[in-house]
Amino acid sequence: MSIFPSPSVTRLLQVLALALVAAAPCVHAETSEQILDQYRTQAGTAPDPSRGQQFFTSKHDHEWSCSSCHGDKPVQTGKHVVTGKSIGPLAPAFNQERFTNTAKVEKWFRRNCNDVVGRECTPAEKADVISWLLTLK
Amino acid sequence: MSRRFNCTIRVAGACLAFAITALSSLALAEDEEHKHEHKHKNDMRSVPILPLYQQECGACHIAYPPQMLPAGSWHRIVNNMKQHYGTDASLDAATVKELEQWIMPQTNHARPLPEPPEDRITRSEWFTRAHHEVAAAVWSRPEVKSAANCTTCHVTAEQGNYSEHYVRIPGGGT
Numbered sequence: 001m002s003i004f005p006s007p008s009v010t011r012l013l014q015v016l017a018l019a020l021v022a023a024a025p026c027v028h029a030e031t032s033e034q035i036l037d038q039y040r041t042q043a044g045t046a047p048d049p050s051r052g053q054q055f056f057t058s059k060h061d062h063e064w065s066c067s068s069c070h071g072d073k074p075v076q077t078g079k080h081v082v083t084g085k086s087i088g089p090l091a092p093a094f095n096q097e098r099f100t101n102t103a104k105v106e107k108w109f110r111r112n113c114n115d116v117v118g119r120e121c122t123p124a125e126k127a128d129v130i131s132w133l134l135t136l137k
Numbered sequence: 138m139s140r141r142f143n144c145t146i147r148v149a150g151a152c153l154a155f156a157i158t159a160l161s162s163l164a165l166a167e168d169e170e171h172k173h174e175h176k177h178k179n180d181m182r183s184v185p186i187l188p189l190y191q192q193e194c195g196a197c198h199i200a201y202p203p204q205m206l207p208a209g210s211w212h213r214i215v216n217n218m219k220q221h222y223g224t225d226a227s228l229d230a231a232t233v234k235e236l237e238q239w240i241m242p243q244t245n246h247a248r249p250l251p252e253p254p255e256d257r258i259t260r261s262e263w264f265t266r267a268h269h270e271v272a273a274a275v276w277s278r279p280e281v282k283s284a285a286n287c288t289t290c291h292v293t294a295e296q297g298n299y300s301e302h303y304v305r306i307p308g309g310g311t
Contacts, residue, residue: 084282
């Protein structure tokens with residue numbers, strides 16, 4: 001159907017090869033409970049769901065809270081506060097892809113905590129948030 | 138009606154819709170070119186989308202087609218993801234490299250695009266021209282939120298199709 005505009009076959013092959021590599025299935029298969037356990041261990045304290053809710057729904061001297069994009073109760077589709085793009089529910093009971101890949105979870109905690117709190121979240125804060133999300137059924 | 142989005146490149150005798158070349162000459166493309174084939178005219182997927190690009194650049198907004206900005210703009214964007222239009226979208230170096238390898242070949246146009254202010258698609262000359270019939274007040278409607286939110290109006294943008302035939306403006310009118 002559509003014709004590739006690549007000037008050379010080599011480049012076309014490069015692109016296809018890259019696409020294949022990137023399409024290789026993800027081998028991580030963690031559960032949200034396991035990911036919570038990792039943070040609990042790092043924190044050395046028991047997670048507290050109500051503290052997690054408080055952290056999630058409050059502003060921390062910055063423009064946005066976690067809720068700004070994910071909603072106050074992230075069992076529904078959220079909306080990116082700047083772009084308006086929809087964001088699938090964060091609570092694992094409503095979105096089974098959530099908290100199944102440590103690298104992905106770490107990447108988004110790093111970015112979003114930086115935007116919302118101005119620093120990375122501590123393991124205890126992460127554990128609190130996940131423990132709260134797990135109570136949403 | 139100047140909203141025609143024409144094919145302007147012919148390679149090996151075939152008329153290819155190398156989309157952005159058409160974009161960059163949107164205002165110029167007229168009569169003569171109406172004769173040429175139009176079937177790919179709004180297809181920004183002449184190269185299949187790299188899954189990594191969809192994943193990394195399609196989470197907060199639509200994965201913008203590489204043809205829509207010049208190489209210099211993309212280079213600055215992907216190498217400065219920690220401060221990305223007011224948000225932290227930081228990426229590791231290996232991912233950035235892989236993305237650039239896929240993006241860059243698609244930015245080679247017969248007539249290079251000028252680098253727009255802030256490296257924004259929405260501030261490109263071609264963008265302004267393509268949208269000159271959209272009333273200024275439309276952009277500030279709450280449902281539109283941001284001009285960068287292409288999908289609110291271009292219902293087929295996720296498929297790489299920005300044809301004027303698949304536009305629905307929230308709140309109606311143009």
